[in-house]
Amino acid sequence: MEEQKNQATTEQAEKQITLTDRVVVYLICAMILCFGIAFFVTPKKEFSESENRTLAKAPEFTFENVKSGRFMDGIGTYTADHFPMRDRFLSIMTETERLSGRKEINGVYLAQDGSLIEVYDAPVNTQKQIAQFTKLAENVENADCYLMLVPTAVSIYADKLPENAPDAEAQQFEGMRTAFPIKGISRLTQNKVICQIYAAMPKKMHTIYVTDLLHADAQWTLQAGGENAAARRLYYRTDHHWTTYGAYVGYQEFCMAAGFEPVALTDYTAEVVSEDFRGTIYSKLNDPYFGTDTIISYSDPDWKLTVEYSDTKEVTDTIYNPEYLSRKDQYSYFLNNIHPMVTITNDAVSDGAIAVVKDSYANCFVPFLLNHYHTVYVFDTRYYKGGPSKFINEHPEITDVLILYNMNTIDNDTGIGGIY
Amino acid sequence: MVFSSVPFLFFFLPAFLILYYLFPGRAKNYVLLVFSLVFYAWGEPVYILLMLLSSFVDYLDGLLQEKFGTTLLRKRIFLAIALIINFSLLAYFKYADFAVGIFNRVSPWTATLPGVALPVGISFYTFQTVSYSIDVYKGRVKVEHNYLSYLTYVSMFPQLIAGPIVRFSTVQEELHKREVNESGFVRGMKRFLPGLLRKVLIANQIGALWDTIRVADDISIVTAWLGLLCFTLQLYYDFSAYSDMAIGLGWMLGFHFPENFIYPLSATSVTDFWHRWHISLSTWFRDYVYIPLGGNRVGVAKHLRNMFAVWFLTGLWHGASWNFVLWGLYHGILLTLEKYVWGKGLAKLPKFLQHLYAIVIVVFGFGIFTFDDLGEMKQYFVQLIGLPGNAFLGREFGWYAGNYLPFLLTAIVLAFPVYPWFQKKLAGANAYRRNLYTTCGALLLIALFMVAVASLVRDTYNPFLYFRF
Numbered sequence: 095m096e097e098q099k100n101q102a103t104t105e106q107a108e109k110q111i112t113l114t115d116r117v118v119v120y121l122i123c124a125m126i127l128c129f130g131i132a133f134f135v136t137p138k139k140e141f142s143e144s145e146n147r148t149l150a151k152a153p154e155f156t157f158e159n160v161k162s163g164r165f166m167d168g169i170g171t172y173t174a175d176h177f178p179m180r181d182r183f184l185s186i187m188t189e190t191e192r193l194s195g196r197k198e199i200n201g202v203y204l205a206q207d208g209s210l211i212e213v214y215d216a217p218v219n220t221q222k223q224i225a226q227f228t229k230l231a232e233n234v235e236n237a238d239c240y241l242m243l244v245p246t247a248v249s250i251y252a253d254k255l256p257e258n259a260p261d262a263e264a265q266q267f268e269g270m271r272t273a274f275p276i277k278g279i280s281r282l283t284q285n286k287v288i289c290q291i292y293a294a295m296p297k298k299m300h301t302i303y304v305t306d307l308l309h310a311d312a313q314w315t316l317q318a319g320g321e322n323a324a325a326r327r328l329y330y331r332t333d334h335h336w337t338t339y340g341a342y343v344g345y346q347e348f349c350m351a352a353g354f355e356p357v358a359l360t361d362y363t364a365e366v367v368s369e370d371f372r373g374t375i376y377s378k379l380n381d382p383y384f385g386t387d388t389i390i391s392y393s394d395p396d397w398k399l400t401v402e403y404s405d406t407k408e409v410t411d412t413i414y415n416p417e418y419l420s421r422k423d424q425y426s427y428f429l430n431n432i433h434p435m436v437t438i439t440n441d442a443v444s445d446g447a448i449a450v451v452k453d454s455y456a457n458c459f460v461p462f463l464l465n466h467y468h469t470v471y472v473f474d475t476r477y478y479k480g481g482p483s484k485f486i487n488e489h490p491e492i493t494d495v496l497i498l499y500n501m502n503t504i505d506n507d508t509g510i511g512g513i514y
Numbered sequence: 515m516v517f518s519s520v521p522f523l524f525f526f527l528p529a530f531l532i533l534y535y536l537f538p539g540r541a542k543n544y545v546l547l548v549f550s551l552v553f554y555a556w557g558e559p560v561y562i563l564l565m566l567l568s569s570f571v572d573y574l575d576g577l578l579q580e581k582f583g584t585t586l587l588r589k590r591i592f593l594a595i596a597l598i599i600n601f602s603l604l605a606y607f608k609y610a611d612f613a614v615g616i617f618n619r620v621s622p623w624t625a626t627l628p629g630v631a632l633p634v635g636i637s638f639y640t641f642q643t644v645s646y647s648i649d650v651y652k653g654r655v656k657v658e659h660n661y662l663s664y665l666t667y668v669s670m671f672p673q674l675i676a677g678p679i680v681r682f683s684t685v686q687e688e689l690h691k692r693e694v695n696e697s698g699f700v701r702g703m704k705r706f707l708p709g710l711l712r713k714v715l716i717a718n719q720i721g722a723l724w725d726t727i728r729v730a731d732d733i734s735i736v737t738a739w740l741g742l743l744c745f746t747l748q749l750y751y752d753f754s755a756y757s758d759m760a761i762g763l764g765w766m767l768g769f770h771f772p773e774n775f776i777y778p779l780s781a782t783s784v785t786d787f788w789h790r791w792h793i794s795l796s797t798w799f800r801d802y803v804y805i806p807l808g809g810n811r812v813g814v815a816k817h818l819r820n821m822f823a824v825w826f827l828t829g830l831w832h833g834a835s836w837n838f839v840l841w842g843l844y845h846g847i848l849l850t851l852e853k854y855v856w857g858k859g860l861a862k863l864p865k866f867l868q869h870l871y872a873i874v875i876v877v878f879g880f881g882i883f884t885f886d887d888l889g890e891m892k893q894y895f896v897q898l899i900g901l902p903g904n905a906f907l908g909r910e911f912g913w914y915a916g917n918y919l920p921f922l923l924t925a926i927v928l929a930f931p932v933y934p935w936f937q938k939k940l941a942g943a944n945a946y947r948r949n950l951y952t953t954c955g956a957l958l959l960i961a962l963f964m965v966a967v968a969s970l971v972r973d974t975y976n977p978f979l980y981f982r983f
Contacts, residue, residue, distance in 0.1 A: 122963055161560060166557070187971075
């Protein structure tokens with residue numbers, strides 16, 4: 095009885111329709127219709143540049159697909175992926191969450207200095223990496239092997255993480271004994287994982303510990319402040335890579351291990367090649383609020399380069415490809431994006447050869463090696479099938495092998511399997 | 515299909531409404547039927563046959579009772595057959611694994627689990643269609659002769675898969691003759707849209723926080739309670755938003771479904787809570803189990819038995835798992851205690867304490883409800899009282915609360931009847947103020963709708979919790 099009365103009263107209230115109600119309802123109906131129609135008439139993209147991913151394809155209408163429900167699920171993702179003004183809607187959502195005080199959106203911390211830092215997921219493949227690196231060191235017969243694992247921004251810029259962030263890195267910085275653990279987010283700092291891997295390496299493998307120098311440089315920049323701070327960023331604000339400057343710091347550490355005198359940064363010609371770079375972390379949020387990055391490119395006027403790409407058989411005289419600067423993935427400017435194997439010879443240097451086994455972190459690092467070796471062989475093991483050790487053994491001029499990975503993608507990129 | 519999804523909102527609903535309004539009189543039912551079947555088949559392309567079978571059994575049963583049910587015994591037999599068929603289907607498709615699991619544990623033999631997937635909404639439509647057979651038997655409803663009309667009732671997409679549990683008697687008249695007009699459409703949309711926002715912008719957001727807290731270990735006492743509060747809020751907004759959307763869609767089509775939630779989290783006692791939470795289910799059990807057993811007009815012993823039966827079944831209805839049974843009995847015991855022990859005393863307490871009493875019991879209860887693994891439940895529950903020596907507040911509380919504060923506050927405030935209160939205030943205000951507030955409200959609704967669409971576009975996957983039941 096009471097419920098009926100309640101129902102009657104609520105309905106009574108709902109019955110009073112005002113002009114405003116009508117306007118709102120019909121406006122929203124018009125919006126629904128417009129978006130529905132726009133979906134059909136707008137052209138469909140295969141790839142989203144801003145999100146940096148392939149969009150869903152329309153599911154096939156077959157009996158099997160309908161019976162299993164795959165067709166219906168496919169329609170769901172297809173309509174969402176190709177929704178009119180999708181990019182705009184993504185920024186609306188990010189903005190709403192940002193304005194509501196969210197400090198972590200979609201696996202990205204909104205750092206205190208306004209930059210974007212990727213969450214470090216709990217590593218699950220550490221043992222596999224140890225096995226792969228060991229195998230490579232053992233298989234290489236006549237060259238020195240160097241291993242450099244580079245921590246990412248979440249580790250080096252831990253002091254910039256939002257307050258109370260559930261990352262072991264932030265906890266360590268804040269002097270807490272234990273991290274409060276959230277599944278998925280690592281309870282270990284990247285540094286601990288690096289040490290764990292290094293400790294398990296065979297004697298043959300020279301490990302290059304770059305964390306301290308990066309840390310020291312970050313602290314130095316912080317203390318010095320001023321206008322240098324932007325130029326001395328070690329990691330991009332909106333991308334998961336280290337900057338060219340960060341790579342230079344890594345290069346200094348490599349020189350120490352390999353026994354070279356590093357070439358001073360001032361000896362290179364620095365050039366700002368882009369000021370509107372929006373990187374991969376930006377793509378996860380897709381919100382212009384987070385701004386852009388500057389890309390600096392270093393080159394030596396004395397270089398006499400021949401660059402050969404094994405997959406396309408293309409030969410050029412530069413390791414940089416400015417075409418990418420007008421596209422979304424501007425970082426591909428370095429080493430012309432991803433290739434299974436690239437051979438770079440510098441005729442300004444008479445001898446020496448190094449093989450670099452790496453992920454994309456090395457793309458802006460490799461240029462610094464050119465003044466020390468006549469030939470640099472670059473292997474991207476995610477795409478180079480067959481294992482580089484065979485190639486290295488067949489080329490006795492190779493004296494050094496550098497393995498260079500960053501701590502984030504090394505664990506979630508399965509391509510590491512092809513390393514040996 | 516899910517209401518809060520791009521395919522439903524932008525393609526299914528507009529296409530359906532346009533055709534529904536274009537077709538004249540009786541043909542509207544056929545449009546509704548066809549779209550309802552597509553709607554159900556979208557989520558359950560195979561099990562739709564089960565729904566057709568289940569509804570046909572009761573339709574036929576109505577006819578048989580009318581034609582051959584000349585004696586009470588015959589009618590009883592017909593009713594019994596319908597009940598046996600329906601509940602056997604429900605038992606097999608929902609409880610087979612559970613039953614075999616128990617069998618394996620208590621008996622020396624081991625049977626293989628049948629591994630049946632639960633058909634979406636089976637608990638809801640079984641209860642609807644069974645209520646028809648019982649009502650025919652009791653003479654509470656006229657026998658329906660048109661199968662398509664009956665099927666339209668069972669399969670009607672607004673309320674098919676997650677309630678409210680609409681009885682045939684509620685809609686029979688409207689099924690044949692109802693008023694479909696423009697003001698009904700506007701009113702329905704005005705009910706549907708806030709439902710959509712509550713689901714997408716509150717339930718999904720709070721649910722994301724709960725998902726994080728649920729899997730974290732070593733959380734502080736306060737965080738553990740915050741987690742359960744989040745689950746309670748998520749469940750309430752998820753489920754009541756579904757009912758809001760269902761009722762709103764009903765109004766657009768000219769149907770009037772019963773209200774299912776009346777601010778349950780603002781209850782002052784457990785008894786009060788059950789007058790406000792999932793009303794269509796609790797009244798179903800009241801009318802078809804509790805009262806036929808004698809209700810409370812029997813001796814204390816029998817009344818206790820009746821309470822036990824109703825709350826055991828209410829728990830079990832929610833899922834084939836002990837935690838649901840436990841949850842049902844937990845509420846049954848508290849209701850009994852309120853009736854026989856402290857109900858009167860409770861009513862004399864300050865209102866604030868009554869609210870606190872009810873919400874703590876409800877939130878704790880949903881803790882039982884949410885963990886279908888008893889081991890996990892224990893692991894979580896010891897943290898509620900700090901047994902593993904976990905911190906009281908903990909730094910993570912600052913992180914969680916900070917990240918979700920506006921959503922949490924909105925969810926808590928809107929769980930109380932502030933909107934009706936505001937409406938009443940507004941009615942007494944002067945014209946200028948009224949216009950100002952309604953205009954602001956209108957703009958807010960449009961803006962929030964855009965955000966809701968953004969959320970749908972970004973997070974493709976957002977199922978309703980009650981689909982599982």
